Amino acid sequence: MEKQIINPWKWQDARNYVQAVDVSNVTGTLYISGQTAIDDEGISSTADMRTQLLKTFENLEKVIQDSNYELKNIVRLNVYTTDSASLFENFDVFQNWIQKNEIKQSSTVLEVKSLFETLTVELEATVVK
DSSP, rough: OOEHHHHHHHHGOOOOOOOOEEEESOEEEEEEEEOOSOOSSOOOOOSOOOHHHHHHHHHHHHHHHTTTTTTTGEEEEEEEEEEEHHHHHHHHHHHHHHTTTTTTOOEEEOOOOOOOOOOEEEEEEEEEE
Protein backbone atom coordinates (compact mmCIF):
# COMPACT_ATOMS: atom_id res chain seq x y z
CA MET A 1 0.00 0.00 0.00
CA GLU A 2 1.21 3.48 -0.87
CA LYS A 3 -0.13 6.53 0.93
CA GLN A 4 0.28 10.17 -0.07
CA ILE A 5 -0.78 13.02 2.22
CA ILE A 6 -2.25 16.13 0.58
CA ASN A 7 -1.99 19.30 2.67
CA PRO A 8 -2.11 22.59 0.74
CA TRP A 9 -1.74 24.45 4.08
CA LYS A 10 0.12 23.94 7.36
CA TRP A 11 -2.52 24.99 9.92
CA GLN A 12 -4.16 21.56 10.14
CA ASP A 13 -0.89 20.02 11.37
CA ALA A 14 -1.52 21.44 14.86
CA ARG A 15 -4.91 19.69 14.86
CA ASN A 16 -3.50 16.30 13.88
CA TYR A 17 -5.36 15.62 10.68
CA VAL A 18 -4.77 16.08 6.96
CA GLN A 19 -6.85 17.55 4.15
CA ALA A 20 -6.74 14.39 2.02
CA VAL A 21 -5.14 10.96 1.83
CA ASP A 22 -4.46 9.30 -1.52
CA VAL A 23 -3.94 5.54 -1.32
CA SER A 24 -2.92 3.17 -4.08
CA ASN A 25 -1.87 -0.46 -4.37
CA VAL A 26 -4.31 -1.32 -1.61
CA THR A 27 -4.74 -5.01 -0.79
CA GLY A 28 -7.66 -4.48 1.58
CA THR A 29 -10.01 -1.84 2.95
CA LEU A 30 -11.70 -2.06 6.34
CA TYR A 31 -14.85 0.02 6.84
CA ILE A 32 -15.53 0.19 10.56
CA SER A 33 -18.95 0.85 12.05
CA GLY A 34 -19.14 3.67 14.55
CA GLN A 35 -17.32 2.67 17.74
CA THR A 36 -18.45 3.97 21.10
CA ALA A 37 -17.90 3.55 24.83
CA ILE A 38 -19.79 0.26 25.15
CA ASP A 39 -18.29 -2.43 27.39
CA ASP A 40 -17.80 -6.12 26.57
CA GLU A 41 -21.32 -6.92 27.82
CA GLY A 42 -22.93 -4.28 25.55
CA ILE A 43 -23.57 -1.73 28.31
CA SER A 44 -23.36 1.91 27.22
CA SER A 45 -21.15 4.18 29.31
CA THR A 46 -22.66 6.90 31.48
CA ALA A 47 -19.21 8.41 32.14
CA ASP A 48 -17.94 11.85 31.19
CA MET A 49 -16.60 12.73 27.72
CA ARG A 50 -12.95 12.03 28.56
CA THR A 51 -13.69 8.55 29.87
CA GLN A 52 -15.95 7.78 26.91
CA LEU A 53 -13.26 8.93 24.47
CA LEU A 54 -10.69 6.63 26.07
CA LYS A 55 -13.05 3.63 25.95
CA THR A 56 -14.07 4.45 22.38
CA PHE A 57 -10.44 4.45 21.23
CA GLU A 58 -9.90 1.18 23.08
CA ASN A 59 -12.84 -0.38 21.21
CA LEU A 60 -11.67 1.03 17.87
CA GLU A 61 -8.19 -0.43 18.44
CA LYS A 62 -9.69 -3.86 19.22
CA VAL A 63 -11.69 -3.96 15.97
CA ILE A 64 -8.70 -2.88 13.89
CA GLN A 65 -6.26 -5.28 15.54
CA ASP A 66 -8.71 -8.21 15.43
CA SER A 67 -9.05 -7.54 11.68
CA ASN A 68 -5.27 -7.74 11.19
CA TYR A 69 -5.00 -4.11 10.12
CA GLU A 70 -2.68 -1.46 11.57
CA LEU A 71 -3.77 1.67 13.43
CA LYS A 72 -1.28 3.79 11.47
CA ASN A 73 -3.19 2.92 8.27
CA ILE A 74 -6.39 4.70 9.30
CA VAL A 75 -7.10 7.03 6.37
CA ARG A 76 -10.45 8.44 7.53
CA LEU A 77 -11.69 9.02 11.07
CA ASN A 78 -15.04 10.74 11.53
CA VAL A 79 -16.18 11.93 14.94
CA TYR A 80 -19.82 12.26 15.98
CA THR A 81 -20.55 13.93 19.30
CA THR A 82 -23.54 15.20 21.23
CA ASP A 83 -21.39 17.92 22.83
CA SER A 84 -18.73 19.62 20.71
CA ALA A 85 -17.61 21.91 23.55
CA SER A 86 -16.91 18.95 25.84
CA LEU A 87 -15.20 17.05 23.01
CA PHE A 88 -12.82 19.93 22.31
CA GLU A 89 -12.13 20.42 26.04
CA ASN A 90 -10.85 16.83 25.98
CA PHE A 91 -9.35 16.91 22.50
CA ASP A 92 -5.89 16.14 23.90
CA VAL A 93 -7.08 12.53 24.24
CA PHE A 94 -7.82 12.48 20.50
CA GLN A 95 -4.59 14.23 19.51
CA ASN A 96 -2.37 12.13 21.78
CA TRP A 97 -3.87 8.90 20.40
CA ILE A 98 -3.36 10.08 16.80
CA GLN A 99 0.26 11.07 17.47
CA LYS A 100 1.10 7.93 19.47
CA ASN A 101 -0.12 5.73 16.61
CA GLU A 102 1.46 7.86 13.84
CA ILE A 103 -1.85 8.28 12.06
CA LYS A 104 -2.33 10.79 9.21
CA GLN A 105 -6.06 10.75 8.50
CA SER A 106 -8.75 12.88 6.99
CA SER A 107 -11.44 13.73 9.55
CA THR A 108 -14.80 15.35 10.01
CA VAL A 109 -16.29 16.31 13.37
CA LEU A 110 -20.09 16.52 13.54
CA GLU A 111 -22.28 17.48 16.46
CA VAL A 112 -25.44 15.40 16.47
CA LYS A 113 -28.62 15.65 18.50
CA SER A 114 -28.17 12.24 20.10
CA LEU A 115 -26.32 8.95 19.97
CA PHE A 116 -27.36 5.54 21.28
CA GLU A 117 -28.59 5.61 24.88
CA THR A 118 -26.15 7.58 27.08
CA LEU A 119 -23.25 7.84 24.61
CA THR A 120 -21.61 11.19 23.84
CA VAL A 121 -19.01 10.30 21.18
CA GLU A 122 -18.74 7.86 18.26
CA LEU A 123 -15.78 7.23 15.94
CA GLU A 124 -16.16 5.88 12.41
CA ALA A 125 -12.99 4.77 10.60
CA THR A 126 -11.67 3.52 7.29
CA VAL A 127 -8.39 1.58 7.32
CA VAL A 128 -6.36 0.24 4.39
CA LYS A 129 -3.66 -2.41 3.82
